[in-house]
Amino acid sequence: MTAEIGLAALWLAAALAALQLVMAALGLARGQPEPVAAVRPIAIVQGALAAITMIALIALFLASDMSVKLVVENSHSAKPWIYKFAGAWGNHEGSMLLWVTILGLAGGAVAILERRLPERTLIATLGAQAGIALGFYAFLLFASNPFARISHAPPNGLGLNPLLQDPGLAFHPPTLYIGYVGISVAFSFAVGALITRDVGPAFARAMRPWVLASWVFLTLGITAGSYWAYYELGWGGWWFWDPVENASLMPWLAATALLHSVTVLATRDGLRAWTVMLAVVAFSMSMIGTFLVRSGILTSVHAFAVDPERGAFILALLLIYIGGALALFAARIGTVRAGNTFEFVSREGGLVINNLLLSVILGIVLIGTLYPLVAASFGVQLSVGPPFFNKAAGPIALALVVAMAVGPLLRWRRDDAGALLDRLIWPIAATGFTGAALVVLAPPGVLPLLGISLAAGLAVASILPLIGRNLLRTPLFTWGMVVAHLGIAVSLVGMACDSAYTAETLIAARVGQPVRVGPYVVRLAGIKPVVGDNWSALEARLTATRDDDTIVLRPQSRFFTDPVTATSESAIATEWDGQLYTVLGQADEQGRWQLRLWWKPFVTLIWLGGVLIALGGALSLIGRWRRERRERRVVVQERYA
Amino acid sequence: MKAKHQRLTLALLGVAAVVAAALLAMSAMKDQAAFFYAPSDVQRQGLPLGRAVRLGGMVQAGSITRARDGVTVHFVVGDGRATTPVTFAGITPDLFRERSGVVAEGQFNRDGSFTATNLLAKHDEKYMPPELAGKMHETKTLER
Numbered sequence: 214m215t216a217e218i219g220l221a222a223l224w225l226a227a228a229l230a231a232l233q234l235v236m237a238a239l240g241l242a243r244g245q246p247e248p249v250a251a252v253r254p255i256a257i258v259q260g261a262l263a264a265i266t267m268i269a270l271i272a273l274f275l276a277s278d279m280s281v282k283l284v285v286e287n288s289h290s291a292k293p294w295i296y297k298f299a300g301a302w303g304n305h306e307g308s309m310l311l312w313v314t315i316l317g318l319a320g321g322a323v324a325i326l327e328r329r330l331p332e333r334t335l336i337a338t339l340g341a342q343a344g345i346a347l348g349f350y351a352f353l354l355f356a357s358n359p360f361a362r363i364s365h366a367p368p369n370g371l372g373l374n375p376l377l378q379d380p381g382l383a384f385h386p387p388t389l390y391i392g393y394v395g396i397s398v399a400f401s402f403a404v405g406a407l408i409t410r411d412v413g414p415a416f417a418r419a420m421r422p423w424v425l426a427s428w429v430f431l432t433l434g435i436t437a438g439s440y441w442a443y444y445e446l447g448w449g450g451w452w453f454w455d456p457v458e459n460a461s462l463m464p465w466l467a468a469t470a471l472l473h474s475v476t477v478l479a480t481r482d483g484l485r486a487w488t489v490m491l492a493v494v495a496f497s498m499s500m501i502g503t504f505l506v507r508s509g510i511l512t513s514v515h516a517f518a519v520d521p522e523r524g525a526f527i528l529a530l531l532l533i534y535i536g537g538a539l540a541l542f543a544a545r546i547g548t549v550r551a552g553n554t555f556e557f558v559s560r561e562g563g564l565v566i567n568n569l570l571l572s573v574i575l576g577i578v579l580i581g582t583l584y585p586l587v588a589a590s591f592g593v594q595l596s597v598g599p600p601f602f603n604k605a606a607g608p609i610a611l612a613l614v615v616a617m618a619v620g621p622l623l624r625w626r627r628d629d630a631g632a633l634l635d636r637l638i639w640p641i642a643a644t645g646f647t648g649a650a651l652v653v654l655a656p657p658g659v660l661p662l663l664g665i666s667l668a669a670g671l672a673v674a675s676i677l678p679l680i681g682r683n684l685l686r687t688p689l690f691t692w693g694m695v696v697a698h699l700g701i702a703v704s705l706v707g708m709a710c711d712s713a714y715t716a717e718t719l720i721a722a723r724v725g726q727p728v729r730v731g732p733y734v735v736r737l738a739g740i741k742p743v744v745g746d747n748w749s750a751l752e753a754r755l756t757a758t759r760d761d762d763t764i765v766l767r768p769q770s771r772f773f774t775d776p777v778t779a780t781s782e783s784a785i786a787t788e789w790d791g792q793l794y795t796v797l798g799q800a801d802e803q804g805r806w807q808l809r810l811w812w813k814p815f816v817t818l819i820w821l822g823g824v825l826i827a828l829g830g831a832l833s834l835i836g837r838w839r840r841e842r843r844e845r846r847v848v849v850q851e852r853y854a
Numbered sequence: 855m856k857a858k859h860q861r862l863t864l865a866l867l868g869v870a871a872v873v874a875a876a877l878l879a880m881s882a883m884k885d886q887a888a889f890f891y892a893p894s895d896v897q898r899q900g901l902p903l904g905r906a907v908r909l910g911g912m913v914q915a916g917s918i919t920r921a922r923d924g925v926t927v928h929f930v931v932g933d934g935r936a937t938t939p940v941t942f943a944g945i946t947p948d949l950f951r952e953r954s955g956v957v958a959e960g961q962f963n964r965d966g967s968f969t970a971t972n973l974l975a976k977h978d979e980k981y982m983p984p985e986l987a988g989k990m991h992e993t994k995t996l997e998r
Binding site for chain 1 (some may be wrong): 860861864867868870871872874875876878879881882883906908920923924925943944945946949959972
């Protein structure tokens with residue numbers, strides 16, 4: 214029964230999305246009041262129906278309803294409930310349903326909350342939202358129905374890939390999807406503004422919170438995903454340039470650029486066409502990201518080998534969306550009046566540089582991710598690996614760090630290059646001093662050396678906007694910028710230290726044999742079997758000693774029964790100056806156990822930086838929201854004065 | 855600067871950025887693209903020496919042997935037409951077993967053997983590296 218309710222709600226939601234699109238088009242074309250009045254409530258009900266479908270699917274998974282094909286293929290009655298719950302979106306159909314649910318809810322939220330935009334622009338925005346949602350509804354209903362039944366219900370189901378049975382991963386897809394959908398809302402605003410020829414500061418102010426919020430979620434999603442890969446895959450790496458990782462990185466890069474150009478449009482009314490173009494690009498990237506991950510054309514943990522029919526369907530959707538967006542952009546951009554101009558040496562100029570460098574990095578990642586796919590369609594097997602990305606994007610990223618240090622110290626409209634140099638004295642000094650100290654004390658490679666030195670300069674430069682101000686009266690969005698830029702510096706130090714100073718030991722050790730790694734002496738104290746919810750494991754007890762301090766780590770080698778798989782669970786000890794990372798391998802005939810040990814100095818800073826970046830975004834969001842509330846109150850008071 | 859000129863400058867800068875990205879990508883691609891090889895490709899195209907490549911195929915039945923140091927593994931990868939011996943020092947992935955697919959990253963040696971720095975094994979029953987999918991049958995877990 215639950216499955217039927219879910220499917221009926223899905224059909225109704227799709228029908229409402231179609232109605233929403235038609236009403237919006239009618240209202241805009243003929244200017245009749247009735248269709249216009251209908252759009253808002255339709256959007257709200259559509260969001261509610263989408264939520265009902267997702268709740269129905271989660272209920273099916275929690276109840277382990279084995280008459281539903283999706284549950285059979287991706288769940289097991291013996292799984293812990295949290296993974297049954299998260300299993301609802303740990304698969305192709307469910308994740309697509311989650312996508313469209315978040316989209317529907319976001320559309321409802323826009324309909325309820327958005328009060329500043331002119332009515333016509335809002336209606337055009339909701340119409341664009343309906344158009345995007347319609348494609349996904351069609352995809353679900355015609356190419357991947359999550360509620361399909363199965364004729365012979367097996368008793369237990371086939372289970373969920375144990376690699377995905379991890380609390381961190383359970384909430385990774387929703388986080389990323391909220392980010393993707395937020396970008397699609399921003400894109401809908403851009404479409405609405407183009408249709409009604411209303412590209413200006415009001416549109417930018419309406420769009421900014423959505424861009425900021427989705428950027429915060431993307432940042433958190435990427436950070437969490439990176440940490441998951443780091444401790445779950447047991448290779449000691451935190452970024453693999455895997456196409457799935459790139460699929461989330463590309464929208465993030467585009468959203469970062471959009472975030473900065475929206476600021477110029479909202480505060481200075483410049484970069485109009487540019488901002489609209491970026492919104493189109495960011496949306497295209499999140500669509501390509503969804504397509505890459507969900508069509509099964511990739512070598513990756515997450516991409517399931519689904520039938521190519523679906524891939525073709527998504528590809529067609531992609532062409533319609535991106536092609537339509539670009540066509541609209543090309544047709545209407547001529548009508549967008551040029552915004553305010555500025556000198557090259559100015560805050561706007563700095564933001565343009567930031568946008569250009571981000572676009573170059575985005576282009577490199579896009580080419581590196583898609584080129585192998587294109588080559589494969591011509592029968593050439595080619596895989597692009599980390600060396601390519603590091604070599605091509607690394608130098609640009611460092612240039613971006615320099616731009617980030619300089620940008621916030623610039624004045625709007627025009628600035629003086631000489632005065633700027635005076636302001637940059639401390640950051641330059643910090644960079645030089647750190648570089649010199651590193652060369653003398655512990656010389657790393659060229660890129661890490663540049664990375665750590667520039668990060669030091671950026672850290673100093675990002676705090677400068679706060680110097681000499683009353684910290685309590687400094688607006689929250691300035692704090693947001695400072696914290697986010699500081700987060701980049703912190704992350705960069707972590708990355709550079711990890712690549713330059715990691716110590717690794719690989720050995721088959723006997724019980725009691727001392728093994729050196731970094732500042733630690735590690736001993737294998739013993740091995741014992743342990744049993745969990747739906748797995749059994751061999752657990753090593755390792756003692757790690759450093760300056761008379763001893764810690765105990767328990768890495769495991771786990772065996773799951775359904776599906777039959779083995780995973781290694783690394784054990785990580787976090788110290789103030791780095792992490793000791795231990796992995797247990799197999800035993801050999803002589804009773805030795807394989808151990809792989811890493812000492813990774815300051816590696817934790819990578820994710821701490823990611824959290825700081827997201828926190829900065831959140832602070833900005835709260836700051837803008839509070840200022841707006843104040844302004845609205847002032848307007849109301851004036852009215853009754 | 856007039857508004858129109860400024861917009862033109864921005865557009866040109868945008869185009870320049872895209873071109874720069876493409877050029878950078880192409881030049882890095884020339885040196886760094888890790889080409890994917892199956893054992894029979896090596897016979898046809900010769901050995902790619904001195905650069906990182908990926909080698910993919912099936913781990914041949916009965917070919918996995920472990921060295922005395924307890925961490926080095928020797929095995930043979932085949933694609934039905936040819937085979938390549940592989941050496942790998944490290945903890946083998948959980949799904950690394952005989953008669954199952956593997957992708958090894960590393961370098962070829964002059965004698966035609968392969969030294970791997972990293973192994974990627976089939977992740978689960980539903981997953982097959984696309985590089986291998988074209989070269990072998992896919993097994994369906996469920997009747998469609």
